[in-house]
Amino acid sequence: MVLGLTAGVVGGLAQLRVDTGTDSFLPAGDASLAAVEQKARSFGGDPVVVLLQSREPRQLLLDQQQLLSLLRAEGTLAALPDVAAVYGPATVLNQIATTAQNLLAQIAGRRDGLRIQAEQQAREAGASEQGVRRAVEHATREFDLRYGSLVVQGLPAGVPTLYSPNFIRTVAFDQSTGEPRPQWRFVLPAPDTVAILVRPREGLDQAGTQRLVEAVRGTVEGAGLATRTVTVTGVPAVTAGLAGQVTAELPLLGLLVAIAVALRFLLVPGAGRRTARLWPLAAALLGTTLALAGFGWLHRPLSFGSVAMLPLLLGIGSTFPLYLAALRNRRRVVVMAVASAGGFAALAVSPLPFVRELGLALALGVLCTVAAALLLRRGLADRIAPDPIGTGSTGAEPEARPRPRWGRRSAVLVVLTAVAGLGWAMLPRLAVEADPLELARGLPQLEDALVAEQVLGSSGEVSIRLSGPDVVSPEALAWARRAEAVVIAEHGGDVRPVLTLPSLLAFLGDAPTAEQIDAALELFPSYLRSAAVTSDRRSALMIFGLEMRDLGAQNQLLQDVRDVLPPPPSGYSADLVGLPVAAGRGYELISEGRYLANLAGIAVAGVVLAVGLRRRTDAMRATATALLATGWGLAIIWSVDGSLSPLTVALGSLVTVTGCEFLVLLAEARRGDERWLHRSVAFACLTSVIGYLALAASQLWLVREFGLVLTVAVLLSYLAAIAVMWLFPPGRRPAAGSGNTRENVRSASGTEVTV
Structure with a gap:
C-alpha cells in the first residue's frame, strides 16, 4: 500500500505544472475574454x-x-x-x-x-x-x-x-x-x-x-x-517571468515554513520524544503532497495563487493533527476540518480563475491532511504523546469563575460590533487592484515593461474592432477615420494610435472610391494589411496604446472612449477589445461581488458546524467570531492602506477557517475548564501565523501582501474567539466522579447531560 501510494504521488507530481497566463487573471466565461480570444484567433495574441x-x-x-x-x-x-x-x-x-x-x-x-x-x-x-x-x-x-x-x-x-x-x-x-x-x-x-x-x-x-x-x-x-x-x-514576457518566479518560490517558501513549524514543535517544552512531536508536520506535508499530486493527475495546472498554497497548508494543516492529539472527540476535529475546507472552497465564487483554484486547492489540501493525520495517528498510536505540547490537564476540579456583569459585557459588545460594522460598511469603498501587470509587481520583467512604456508611450494595447460585411468599404473607412480622429481629439493624452487602417491608407485622400481602395489593398503588402484587416474583410482593428494605471481610472477612460465613438454604419458593429477591457471587467465583477465573496465562506462554515456539531450554539458563536474578525480586518485595511487585492477581497472566507476552529476549541476548553486546551489553541494560532509570515519572503507584491494581511487576520480571529467566549460563555460540564467515565448523551427532551 505504501509503495502504491508513493508511486501515485510521484506520478501526480511529475504531471504537475504551473500556469500563470493572463487567462487566470481574467474573468472566465465573460464576453470580454471571449473578445480577446477572438482577436487572438484573427490577429494573434498580445x-x-x-x-x-x-x-x-x-x-x-x-x-x-x-x-x-x-x-x-x-x-x-x-x-x-x-x-x-x-x-x-x-x-x-x-x-x-x-x-x-x-x-x-x-x-x-x-x-x-x-x-x-x-x-x-x-x-x-x-x-x-x-x-x-x-x-x-x-x-x-x-x-x-x-x-x-x-x-x-x-x-x-x-x-x-x-x-x-x-x-x-x-x-x-x-x-x-x-x-x-x-x-x-x-x-x-x-x-x-x-x-x-x-x-x-x-x-x-x-x-x-x-x-x-x-x-x-x-x-x-x-x-x-x-x-x-x-x-x-510585453504581456507574454511578464507572465512567463511570473511563472518562473512562482515555480522557484513554491518549494523555497514551503521549505521555509516547514523548518519554522518544525522548530516550533521541537522547542516547545514537554514530555515525550521530540521526534514524535513532528508527526503533525509530517501529516501536513503528506496531505499537501497528496493534494498537489491530485492536481497533477487531474491535469489541472496550478496558477499564480499556488505560491501561497504550500505555506498555508503547512501552517494551517499542521494544526489539525495537533487537535487530534489534544481531543478524544475526533468527530469535532473532522467537522472543523470540513468547515475549514468549505470556507476555502467558497473562494470559488470569485470570477478570477487563479483565486478559485487557490480555494479549491486549499480545501482539498485540508481534507487530505486530516485523512493523513488519522492514518498516521492510527499507525503511530504507541509513539505519539497524547499531549504534544506538554501541558496536560492537572485533573483538578473546575474552579468556579464569576461571570462578568452583563452591563459591562454589553458595553464591550457595542464597541467591538461597532468597529466590525465600520469595516463591513467600508468594504464597498476599498479599492481593488486587479491589473494583471500590477499584480506582478516585484518581477524584474515588470521593470522592462516600464522601460517599454517610456519608449513606446504605452505598455498595453486596446483595439477598436469594427465588424461587418466589408470593413474596407468607403463608408466603413470613413467611419474609421472619424472614430480615430475623435478618439485622438478627446483622449489623445491617454491613448495613442499604434496601427490603424486609416493611417495605412492615408495616401488615398479623404474620400476614396471602392475601386481605389481595392487597388490600394492589392498593391499594399499583405504582410501589413493582415495586421489591420482579416482576409475576408469582415473585421478590422484600430490598435491604440495605453499606459499602466489604476483599473478604476482605466475603466472610466475606456468607457469615455466608447462614449465618443460615432455610431457605426448600418449593418456594422464596433466595440473595444483587449486585455485592459477584460481586466477592467474582472475589476467590475470583483467589486460587485465583495459581500458575496466575504460572506460565502462564513455561511458555508457556519452551516457545516451547525450540521456536524451537537451544540448549535457553538456554530452560532463561530459565525459571530468570523463576522467580528473579518469586520476588524476590513477596518484596519481601510484605515492603513485602503486597498484590497483579488486574494484579500475575500477576507471573510479566509478568516473563517481559523476563527471557527479557535472558537470551537475554546468552547470545549471552557466547558471542561481544560487550561491545556487553551494553550493548544494559542499554539495553533502561532503555527498558523508562522505559515502566513513565510509568504513575506516572496518577491511578489501580491503574495507578500496576502501573507501580511492573513497574519493580522489570524491574530484577529484568535482575539475575536476570546471576545465571543467572554461575551457569550458556554456552560461548564459537571465534574465527573473519581474513577467514573464521562459521556455526553442527549435526553428525550433534547438536553445534553453528562453520565
Whole structure:
C-alpha cells in the first residue's frame, strides 16, 4: 500500500505544472475574454515586444550590414513555433521595396503592352514605318502623362531596395525633422530605437509562452546587432517571468515554513520524544503532497495563487493533527476540518480563475491532511504523546469563575460590533487592484515593461474592432477615420494610435472610391494589411496604446472612449477589445461581488458546524467570531492602506477557517475548564501565523501582501474567539466522579447531560 501510494504521488507530481497566463487573471466565461480570444484567433495574441536601441541614430536601418542582420533576425523570429505574426522595421521596408518594384514592373509591362498593341494594329492597317511610330507615340503619350509624374516623384528615393540608403531614409523618416514617419511608429518609435512585435498564436499555454519568450531572447542576442540596450518585454514576457518566479518560490517558501513549524514543535517544552512531536508536520506535508499530486493527475495546472498554497497548508494543516492529539472527540476535529475546507472552497465564487483554484486547492489540501493525520495517528498510536505540547490537564476540579456583569459585557459588545460594522460598511469603498501587470509587481520583467512604456508611450494595447460585411468599404473607412480622429481629439493624452487602417491608407485622400481602395489593398503588402484587416474583410482593428494605471481610472477612460465613438454604419458593429477591457471587467465583477465573496465562506462554515456539531450554539458563536474578525480586518485595511487585492477581497472566507476552529476549541476548553486546551489553541494560532509570515519572503507584491494581511487576520480571529467566549460563555460540564467515565448523551427532551 505504501509503495502504491508513493508511486501515485510521484506520478501526480511529475504531471504537475504551473500556469500563470493572463487567462487566470481574467474573468472566465465573460464576453470580454471571449473578445480577446477572438482577436487572438484573427490577429494573434498580445505581442512579445523587443526594443533595440542602437549606439547611433538610424544605425540599425541605414547601415546595410545591420539592416540585413535585422532582417534575418525578424525572419528567424517569424519561423519560430507558436508565432502567428512578426512585425519589424526591416521586414516592413523589405515588403514596401518589393511592392514598389512590383508596381514599377507593372507600369513598365503595361506600357510595353500598349506599345506592342499599337504597333501591331498600325502594321495590320498597312501604315508606313513613320505611321507606326506615330501610332505608338500616341498610344503611350496618355499613359506616360498619367504615370510619369509618379515615377519622377519617386526618383529622389532611389531604387526601391534595401541596398539603397536613400530609399530607406525617404520611406522610414520624415525628411524635414529626421523623426520616424507616424505610420511606422509601432516599429520605429524613435530614431535610435526599433521595435519588433512577435505575436503568439491564440490558445498558447504557459509552457509554450515561456519557450517562445526564451526563443525570442536567444534569437535577438545571437543576431549580431550593434545595440546599446536590448529589452524583451510585453504581456507574454511578464507572465512567463511570473511563472518562473512562482515555480522557484513554491518549494523555497514551503521549505521555509516547514523548518519554522518544525522548530516550533521541537522547542516547545514537554514530555515525550521530540521526534514524535513532528508527526503533525509530517501529516501536513503528506496531505499537501497528496493534494498537489491530485492536481497533477487531474491535469489541472496550478496558477499564480499556488505560491501561497504550500505555506498555508503547512501552517494551517499542521494544526489539525495537533487537535487530534489534544481531543478524544475526533468527530469535532473532522467537522472543523470540513468547515475549514468549505470556507476555502467558497473562494470559488470569485470570477478570477487563479483565486478559485487557490480555494479549491486549499480545501482539498485540508481534507487530505486530516485523512493523513488519522492514518498516521492510527499507525503511530504507541509513539505519539497524547499531549504534544506538554501541558496536560492537572485533573483538578473546575474552579468556579464569576461571570462578568452583563452591563459591562454589553458595553464591550457595542464597541467591538461597532468597529466590525465600520469595516463591513467600508468594504464597498476599498479599492481593488486587479491589473494583471500590477499584480506582478516585484518581477524584474515588470521593470522592462516600464522601460517599454517610456519608449513606446504605452505598455498595453486596446483595439477598436469594427465588424461587418466589408470593413474596407468607403463608408466603413470613413467611419474609421472619424472614430480615430475623435478618439485622438478627446483622449489623445491617454491613448495613442499604434496601427490603424486609416493611417495605412492615408495616401488615398479623404474620400476614396471602392475601386481605389481595392487597388490600394492589392498593391499594399499583405504582410501589413493582415495586421489591420482579416482576409475576408469582415473585421478590422484600430490598435491604440495605453499606459499602466489604476483599473478604476482605466475603466472610466475606456468607457469615455466608447462614449465618443460615432455610431457605426448600418449593418456594422464596433466595440473595444483587449486585455485592459477584460481586466477592467474582472475589476467590475470583483467589486460587485465583495459581500458575496466575504460572506460565502462564513455561511458555508457556519452551516457545516451547525450540521456536524451537537451544540448549535457553538456554530452560532463561530459565525459571530468570523463576522467580528473579518469586520476588524476590513477596518484596519481601510484605515492603513485602503486597498484590497483579488486574494484579500475575500477576507471573510479566509478568516473563517481559523476563527471557527479557535472558537470551537475554546468552547470545549471552557466547558471542561481544560487550561491545556487553551494553550493548544494559542499554539495553533502561532503555527498558523508562522505559515502566513513565510509568504513575506516572496518577491511578489501580491503574495507578500496576502501573507501580511492573513497574519493580522489570524491574530484577529484568535482575539475575536476570546471576545465571543467572554461575551457569550458556554456552560461548564459537571465534574465527573473519581474513577467514573464521562459521556455526553442527549435526553428525550433534547438536553445534553453528562453520565
